[in-house]
Structures are given as structure tokens and as C-alpha cells.
Amino acid sequence: MTTSIRGVISAEICAKLKALGYARTNRIRLYGEEYEVLSDPFSRDDGVAVEVVTAKERKPRILKLPKMILRMVAQGRRAA
Numbered sequence: 001m002t003t004s005i006r007g008v009i010s011a012e013i014c015a016k017l018k019a020l021g022y023a024r025t026n027r028i029r030l031y032g033e034e035y036e037v038l039s040d041p042f043s044r045d046d047g048v049a050v051e052v053v054t055a056k057e058r059k060p061r062i063l064k065l066p067k068m069i070l071r072m073v074a075q076g077r078r079a080a
Helices: 005-019 067-074
Strands: 027-030 033-037 042-044 047-053 061-064
Touching (some): 005 042, 005 047, 005 067, 047 067
Antiparallel strands (some): 027 033, 033 047
């Protein structure tokens, strides 16, 4: 069984995102909204996403993380 390089990179990025706080039971702020994260990061289409809820809307939904965050994580930098 072979694993694609893209899959390995995605798994590494997901692990780094998890270590930075984009993980289950944490709260994040994106797009001017605070989210409670319900899942660890996972590959989604051509990016990475997490399952979230907000205080206003308690129905779970998928939030795709911005590509800029993924690029910074891939390059080993932290967001300011």
C-alpha cells in the first residue's frame, strides 16, 4: 500500500495545526467569529477543515481553514 506525498503532507499539517490549538475542545477566532472546535483538523477537498459550532448557532458545521494559515504552518511559521 502506498501513501501519496500529498496525504503525508496533509497529515503533517493537520498534526501541526492540532498542536497550535486547532483541536477538539478548543476555541478559535476566525472571520470575526469565535468557534468551539468539535473535531481535530482533517483533510477536506484541497485544504484542511475542522467541525465547529458558534454560540449563536449550535448546529455543527464544517469550517475550512484559510490557506494562509496552512501555508504558514507548512513553512514552520506562527501567525502573529
